[in-house]
Amino acid sequence: MELMMSIAVGILFMIGVYLILSRSLLRIILGTSLLTHAVHLLLLTMARLKKGAPPLLGEQASAYTDPIPAALILTSIVISFGVTSFFFVLAYKSYQKLKTDDMEQLRGDEGE
Amino acid sequence: MSTLHAAIILPFILAIGVPLLKRLPGRPHPGWAVLLGPAALFIYFLGQIPSVQAGQGIVSTIPWIPSLGIEVTVLLDGLSLLFALLISGIGALVTLYSIFYMDKKREAVHRFYTYLLLFMGAMLGVVLSDNLIVLYGFWELTSISSFLLISFWHHRERSRYGAFKSMLITVFGGLAMLAGFVLLYRMTGTFSIREIIQSTDLIKGHSLMLPTLLLVLLGAFTKSAQFPFHIWLPDAMEAPTPVSAYLHSATMVKAGLYLVARLTPVFAGQAAWFWLVSAVGLITLIFGSFKAIKQTDLKAMLAFSTISQLGLIMALLGLGSASGYFTDIQQSLFYSKATMAAIFHLLNHAVFKGALFMVVGIVDHETGTRDIRKLGGLMSIMPVTFTVALIGTFSMAGIPPFGGFLSKEMFFTAVLNAGEMGIWNMQTWSLWFPLIAWVASVFTFAYSMVLLFRTFTGKLQEQELSKRPHEAPVGMLISPVIMASLALVFGLFPGLLSYSLIEPAMASILPGLLAPGEKFQVSIQFWHGWTPEVFMTIGVIAVGILVFALSSKIKALHNPLFTRFSLNGVYDSGLRTMERSSQWITNKYMTGSVRHYLIYIFAFLIVVLGVIMFAFDGFSLDMSSYAPVTIYETAILLALIIAASAVPFANSRLLAIILTGSVGYMVTLFFVIFRAPDLALTQLIVETVSVTLFLLCFYHLPKLKKELSVLKFKLTNFLISLGVGTMVTLIALSALSAGSSHPFESISKFFLEASYKLAGGKNVVNVILVDFRGFDTMLEIVVLGIASLGIYAMIRLSLDDEQQVQLPS
Numbered sequence: 001m002e003l004m005m006s007i008a009v010g011i012l013f014m015i016g017v018y019l020i021l022s023r024s025l026l027r028i029i030l031g032t033s034l035l036t037h038a039v040h041l042l043l044l045t046m047a048r049l050k051k052g053a054p055p056l057l058g059e060q061a062s063a064y065t066d067p068i069p070a071a072l073i074l075t076s077i078v079i080s081f082g083v084t085s086f087f088f089v090l091a092y093k094s095y096q097k098l099k100t101d102d103m104e105q106l107r108g109d110e111g112e
Numbered sequence: 113m114s115t116l117h118a119a120i121i122l123p124f125i126l127a128i129g130v131p132l133l134k135r136l137p138g139r140p141h142p143g144w145a146v147l148l149g150p151a152a153l154f155i156y157f158l159g160q161i162p163s164v165q166a167g168q169g170i171v172s173t174i175p176w177i178p179s180l181g182i183e184v185t186v187l188l189d190g191l192s193l194l195f196a197l198l199i200s201g202i203g204a205l206v207t208l209y210s211i212f213y214m215d216k217k218r219e220a221v222h223r224f225y226t227y228l229l230l231f232m233g234a235m236l237g238v239v240l241s242d243n244l245i246v247l248y249g250f251w252e253l254t255s256i257s258s259f260l261l262i263s264f265w266h267h268r269e270r271s272r273y274g275a276f277k278s279m280l281i282t283v284f285g286g287l288a289m290l291a292g293f294v295l296l297y298r299m300t301g302t303f304s305i306r307e308i309i310q311s312t313d314l315i316k317g318h319s320l321m322l323p324t325l326l327l328v329l330l331g332a333f334t335k336s337a338q339f340p341f342h343i344w345l346p347d348a349m350e351a352p353t354p355v356s357a358y359l360h361s362a363t364m365v366k367a368g369l370y371l372v373a374r375l376t377p378v379f380a381g382q383a384a385w386f387w388l389v390s391a392v393g394l395i396t397l398i399f400g401s402f403k404a405i406k407q408t409d410l411k412a413m414l415a416f417s418t419i420s421q422l423g424l425i426m427a428l429l430g431l432g433s434a435s436g437y438f439t440d441i442q443q444s445l446f447y448s449k450a451t452m453a454a455i456f457h458l459l460n461h462a463v464f465k466g467a468l469f470m471v472v473g474i475v476d477h478e479t480g481t482r483d484i485r486k487l488g489g490l491m492s493i494m495p496v497t498f499t500v501a502l503i504g505t506f507s508m509a510g511i512p513p514f515g516g517f518l519s520k521e522m523f524f525t526a527v528l529n530a531g532e533m534g535i536w537n538m539q540t541w542s543l544w545f546p547l548i549a550w551v552a553s554v555f556t557f558a559y560s561m562v563l564l565f566r567t568f569t570g571k572l573q574e575q576e577l578s579k580r581p582h583e584a585p586v587g588m589l590i591s592p593v594i595m596a597s598l599a600l601v602f603g604l605f606p607g608l609l610s611y612s613l614i615e616p617a618m619a620s621i622l623p624g625l626l627a628p629g630e631k632f633q634v635s636i637q638f639w640h641g642w643t644p645e646v647f648m649t650i651g652v653i654a655v656g657i658l659v660f661a662l663s664s665k666i667k668a669l670h671n672p673l674f675t676r677f678s679l680n681g682v683y684d685s686g687l688r689t690m691e692r693s694s695q696w697i698t699n700k701y702m703t704g705s706v707r708h709y710l711i712y713i714f715a716f717l718i719v720v721l722g723v724i725m726f727a728f729d730g731f732s733l734d735m736s737s738y739a740p741v742t743i744y745e746t747a748i749l750l751a752l753i754i755a756a757s758a759v760p761f762a763n764s765r766l767l768a769i770i771l772t773g774s775v776g777y778m779v780t781l782f783f784v785i786f787r788a789p790d791l792a793l794t795q796l797i798v799e800t801v802s803v804t805l806f807l808l809c810f811y812h813l814p815k816l817k818k819e820l821s822v823l824k825f826k827l828t829n830f831l832i833s834l835g836v837g838t839m840v841t842l843i844a845l846s847a848l849s850a851g852s853s854h855p856f857e858s859i860s861k862f863f864l865e866a867s868y869k870l871a872g873g874k875n876v877v878n879v880i881l882v883d884f885r886g887f888d889t890m891l892e893i894v895v896l897g898i899a900s901l902g903i904y905a906m907i908r909l910s911l912d913d914e915q916q917v918q919l920p921s
Contacts, residue, residue, distance in 0.1 A: 001740065001741050001742075002738045002739060003738060004745075004746070004749055005749070006841050006844040006845050008749050008752065010838060010841030011757070012775075012837075013833075013836055013841075014833045014838075015759060015760060015833070018760055018829055018830065019759065020710060021829040021832065022707075022829070026765055026810075027760075027768065029806075030768055033772055033802065034756060034775060038840075040795075041779060041782065042840070042844060044783075045848075046851075047858075048737075048739070048851075049738075049739040051739065051787075052787065054787040054788065055864065055875070055877055056789075056874055057864070057868050057874035057876065058874050064876070065788065066858060067860055067863055067864065067876040068859070068860050068863065068880065070788045070791050071885065073791055075888050075889065077791070077795060077798055078892050078896060079892055081801070081896075082899035083895075085899060085903060086899045086903055088805055089907065091809075093907070103705070103706050103707060106706070107705050
């Protein structure tokens with residue numbers, strides 16, 4: 001399963017990077033959220049996908065899944081949500097002001 | 113702390129005090145107060161002559177950074193005393209001269225004296241320091257103060273150009289010299305010049321010896337305007353004339369000579385040192401004298417003359433260093449005569465060149481021009497100035513009975529002696545030394561005569577001059593007259609100098625030649641029979657007169673030769689090319705396109721990770737401990753990949769957003785399958801909110817760009833993203849297999865056991881978030897807070913031109 005997950009993460013990375021390299025600001029934001037998903041899946045995979053009970057002690061199971069990556073990913077989800085929403089509103093405002101979301105037009109003047 | 117330390121500090125203290133003089137009532141010329149400094153120093157150094165003569169100089173140390181071996185050690189021996197006397201003596205004369213030269217009403221005289229004193233202190237520091245790092249510090253301070261003095265009239269473009277050029281060249285050399293000093297420290301373990309001289313055995317034959325020698329010489333050559341670094345000196349003539357007289361004839365340009373002389377005990381006897389110093393000196397000598405003759409500006413002529421004379425002294429120092437090679441004491445003493453000539457000419461040059469610069473300053477001051485084509489016939493109008501100029505130029509040309517004659521004779525002796533060395537391939541080259549020396553002397557004679565006669569004889573062209581020429585005020589004449597008298601005294605009574613100054617200086621340049629208690633037998637005789645040198649001098653005068661007579665025709669001959677290739681052109685175009693090419697490179701890669709920068713970053717990532725992975729054989733695949741594959745997971749994975757892959761192909765933004773959202777929900781499903789309920793919950797909510805936000809903003813976007821762009825397929829984008837994806841997968845797999853071959857036990861066991869016992873919670877993930885690792889959570893809340901505040905600020909605050917923030921009045 002880890003092999004498949006690793007490949008899937010690689011593909012997600014690839015698509016994310018591809019979107020980030022595009023011209024439209026909206027696609028760049030979509031690319032970052034795909035990258036975020038990829039990273040979260042990677043974190044989960046790297047902690048091994050061994051089966052066990054969810055880390056809830058009431059289950060009285062003999063084995064539990066690793067709670068640490070879960071805690072890390074949870075933190076990461078919240079942070080990336082904050083950053084993405086900020087980024088999105090920033091894109092929205094820049095669209096309003098500059099009347100474009102084309103990254104090639106959003107560059108400084110030549111020779112500056 | 114000794115009196116010597118105080119002597120170095122005195123000019124700096126005065127430099128601080130000078131601006132305060134502005135507040136004095138009546139605003140007297142600050143030069144009078146400044147004059148006291150160098151005069152007092154000169155008297156102090158004169159008083160040191162007897163003890164230095166007896167071999168009892170001053171050595172005194174103040175610790176500065178003892179842990180690094182950097183101490184402010186001052187050393188007064190023959191060589192440093194000689195230079196200190198030059199610096200303070202000529203400093204006093206120049207200050208006196210400048211009082212009359214610099215108009216206190218029209219010029220920023222306080223600034224002028226501050227810089228001048230700064231320079232004087234720095235120069236004293238250079239010649240009196242025993243510690244190489246301290247020496248370097250003062251050395252750079254002379255560069256900086258010289259920069260400030262050259263650009264004193266900073267409203268002139270040429271002044272700024274000259275200052276910038278001299279700064280670049282001398283600081284370049286200074287930095288090379290610093291590197292050389294550090295290498296010396298590597299070899300000997302000390303920064304003290306005296307201790308380095310004592311441990312020359314460590315340096316001889318060391319592999320770092322040659323680089324050290326080259327770097328140190330680079331510093332000396334740039335400072336002393338040796339070929340091809342001489343180009344800054346003619347442009348430094350934009351400085352006020354007292355500055356040219358002081359810095360660019362008598363003191364700063366001799367710092368390089370000082371350095372060479374000071375380090376001669378370390379490197380003497382090395383073929384590289386001998387050849388570099390003497391050959392560069394000779395090239396500079398002949399080149400400078402050749403160029404000087406074609407100048408039409410008096411100061412430019414003197415600048416090239418200075419370059420040429422510095423080359424002469426440098427060549428003599430090189431020839432003298434050969435004495436370190438011989439073990440036979442008689443032979444060594446024989447070749448050490450070159451060093452003696454160097455010191456003697458250094459003194460001579462300082463006085464006659466100082467006097468000549470002052471003369472040119474007077475001519476400039478009284479006629480309003482320095483152009484030799486406009487001048488003439490000033491002899492009867494300015495008799496005193498003419499006399500000074502006559503003594504100066506005759507001394508420079510090497511005509512008896514002035515000091516220059518003696519040093520020229522000694523120079524000829526040294527180059528003739530060099531032919532007898534028979535070491536380091538000297539057999540092949542021995543004839544060139546006297547030949548170059550002789551030809552250069554002819555040119556020297558010729559330009560000296562041009563300088564004198566074109567300025568003072570001939571017809572007075574009054575219509576060309578902006579002022580009515582008349583003799584300079586007495587005050588302005590005092591200094592040049594003193595210097596000219598010295599040039600005469602040095603010629604008539606060389607013995608005065610021999611015992612007091614030259615002999616102790618010899619002792620410090622060539623310390624190995626003397627048994628303890630012994631002294632050099634320095635006897636400079638005015639007449640020593642019909643030697644070859646005398647015939648050479650007669651030849652110089654005869655041919656020189658011929659060259660002078662024909663100089664206008666020769667000028668026409670060699671003018672195009674020099675305009676075709678000039679070192680200034682090389683410097684200027686080199687600087688321009690460097691500027692342009694760096695501009696070009698920067699414009700090439702700093703395109704302003706975010707996409708390009710991202711490509712650099714990603715490409716770098718791929719290359720670095722890839723190279724490391726394959727160079728160190730980092731990739732490994734170990735599938736033994738993988739979890740089994742199940743049908744649900746495979747199905748979700750496929751759905752996730754298909755949804756994600758469709759995003760770049762989505763033709764509408766709406767579709768792209770929905771596809772991205774579906775990827776998020778697949779991830780949520782994964783969290784469910786892999787037993788992470790809290791994660792699944794959070795992801796579900798966050799994804800929903802995100803998609804809502806996306807759609808909300810999408811709805812609000814003005815319909816400016818109606819056609820929903822299909823992404824332009826770009827091969828680079830694809831390759832880069834493919835590379836990144838591959839690298840991530842490979843690294844993930846390698847890390848997984850590394851983890852199974854070195855199984856460290858996870859610390860999660862502790863959390864599972866302690867969660868209830870220590871924290872009283874059964875949801876381990878939540879206990880980690882708020883108990884074990886609560887700090888993360890706190891800061892993550894801060895992140896959310898900042899993000900929301902930021903969004904609020906972005907929406908509510910805008911600093912449009914028409915919509916300025918209303919500041920409370």
